[in-house]
Amino acid sequence: MKVISDSNPSPLVKRSLDAVWHPCTQMKHHETLPLIAITKGKGAWLYDENGNMLLDCISSWWTNLFGHSNPQINQAISDQLEKIEHVMLAGFTHPPVIELSERLAALTNDHLGHVFYASDGASAVEIALKMSHHFWRLNQKPEKKKFVCLENGYHGETLGALAVTDVAIFREAYGSLLQDVFTTPSPDFRKAQAGESAEDVAIRAAKALEQLLETEHRNIAAIIIEPLVQCAGQMAMHSPQYLRSVRALCDRFDIHLIADEIAVGCGRSGKFFACEHAGIWPDFLTLSKGISGGYLPLSLCMTTDKIYRAFYGDQTQQGFLHSHSYTGNPLACAAALACLDIFESEAVLEKNIERSQDLSTAFAWAKTDPRIEHWRQQGMILAFDIKHESLKNPSTFPRDMFSASLRQGILIRPIGNTIYVMPPYILSSNETIEMGASLKRALDQVLA
Numbered sequence: 062m063k064v065i066s067d068s069n070p071s072p073l074v075k076r077s078l079d080a081v082w083h084p085c086t087q088m089k090h091h092e093t094l095p096l097i098a099i100t101k102g103k104g105a106w107l108y109d110e111n112g113n114m115l116l117d118c119i120s121s122w123w124t125n126l127f128g129h130s131n132p133q134i135n136q137a138i139s140d141q142l143e144k145i146e147h148v149m150l151a152g153f154t155h156p157p158v159i160e161l162s163e164r165l166a167a168l169t170n171d172h173l174g175h176v177f178y179a180s181d182g183a184s185a186v187e188i189a190l191k192m193s194h195h196f197w198r199l200n201q202k203p204e205k206k207k208f209v210c211l212e213n214g215y216h217g218e219t220l221g222a223l224a225v226t227d228v229a230i231f232r233e234a235y236g237s238l239l240q241d242v243f244t245t246p247s248p249d250f251r252k253a254q255a256g257e258s259a260e261d262v263a264i265r266a267a268k269a270l271e272q273l274l275e276t277e278h279r280n281i282a283a284i285i286i287e288p289l290v291q292c293a294g295q296m297a298m299h300s301p302q303y304l305r306s307v308r309a310l311c312d313r314f315d316i317h318l319i320a321d322e323i324a325v326g327c328g329r330s331g332k333f334f335a336c337e338h339a340g341i342w343p344d345f346l347t348l349s350k351g352i353s354g355g356y357l358p359l360s361l362c363m364t365t366d367k368i369y370r371a372f373y374g375d376q377t378q379q380g381f382l383h384s385h386s387y388t389g390n391p392l393a394c395a396a397a398l399a400c401l402d403i404f405e406s407e408a409v410l411e412k413n414i415e416r417s418q419d420l421s422t423a424f425a426w427a428k429t430d431p432r433i434e435h436w437r438q439q440g441m442i443l444a445f446d447i448k449h450e451s452l453k454n455p456s457t458f459p460r461d462m463f464s465a466s467l468r469q470g471i472l473i474r475p476i477g478n479t480i481y482v483m484p485p486y487i488l489s490s491n492e493t494i495e496m497g498a499s500l501k502r503a504l505d506q507v508l509a
């Protein structure tokens with residue numbers, strides 16, 4: 062594919078660079094890094110303004126499950142558009158938000174039967190944190206207001222969510238604005254010492270958490286984790302044993318468990334909810350990203366009857382005090398319902414077992430590549446790390462790799478020295494194999 066020349070941007074790209082401040086981007090890098098104007102999407106493919114095709118191997122930042130411009134989701138949104146595009150959710154309700162809440166609750170066997178809505182993932186995390194602390198206040202334990210988060214965890218970039226996020230570059234820039242939290246070791250199985258299994262690493266990490274809780278539990282409201290895969294933290298994966306251990310510790314020390322499934326939920330891990338791999342339910346579960354199929358901003362926080370009941374009373378201030386203008390938007394809920402329909406009618410979770418095997422086959426070359434270590438996979442996420450000694454320029458590697466991949470017609474965004482793919486659930490076996498081969502060609506160029 063021919064990539065837009067960086068030194069000579071198209072008129073459209075030039076206008077974007079002048080007027081649009083792009084997210085998580087050093088704008089000056091676009092002097093050399095291509096900025097691509099996308100004018101169309103179909104299935105797993107994005108089309109730039111010149112009609113060049115790009116395979117979306119990362120589901121447009123992990124949001125797109127069933128392809129761009131999916132006819133069934135398009136239809137659901139346009140049908141809803143004819144009825145009601147939006148109405149506030151305080152004092153009003155509407156069929157899509159009711160049906161979505163009921164269907165999600167049913168997917169948890171009604172363990173998490175109450176659903177609170179917002180628009181972006183970080184806000185769903187804020188809701189879980191606020192609700193947890195408010196619950197303890199209502200139970201005469203106002204001192205329980207601190208949070209535990211995992212080393213290398215990511216939960217979003219608003220100030221509350223950023224406080225429980227452990228990413229060095231963010232902590233350096235904004236740390237002085239954030240509340241104090243406890244950070245506990247990650248169960249990342251790449252930390253295994255000789256002879257240790259992933260489960261051993263999980264048990265070791267849970268032991269460290271236990272020690273923290275023994276001394277501090279009276280002041281702790283909740284622990285927040287990304288079940289099975291710390292996605293933004295370089296796709297660090299861990300054993301489901303960690304989730305079982307954390308659940309048991311939370312019960313023992315009277316602490317809430319917040320499972321942030323914004324990235325790993327909606328089938329990404331291989332089951333609809335990642336917690337299902339461990340056979341546990343959290344006290345709060347957040348979803349966003351894939352829930353609307355990558356169509357519209359929608360996020361939500363699910364919780365238990367026990368928590369819901371604590372807020373139920375005569376006084377307004379006993380209720381949960383939180384709202385967003387677009388809470389539970391009907392168009393976004395209609396998109397989410399269309400996605401749940403697709404999960405059912407096309408047996409997506411079953412078919413993804415084959416798709417994840419295709420992924421594994423497509424990247425089999427990387428298992429034995431001497432430049433690569435820590436090959437890993439969880440469902441529809443596949444990742445590996447480039448050994449430091451193989452990197453020519455570690456600081457520019459992600460951008461170099463991004464650019465080289467564009468030339469091969471694929472869209473990937475490495476994180477540090479980690480390369481990963483997280484494709485939509487619609488690639489054919491051939492497309493998957495082609496993706497693996499294209500990525501290898503790009504890597505060979507960058508490391509040559």
Ligand SMILES: *Cc1c(COP(=O)(O)O)cnc(C)c1O
Binds near residue numbers: 183215217218287321
């Ligand atoms: C992306 C992400 C968030 C934040 O969601 P936004 O919609 O970007 O605010 C929170 N938690 C996890 C695990 C995520 O991957």
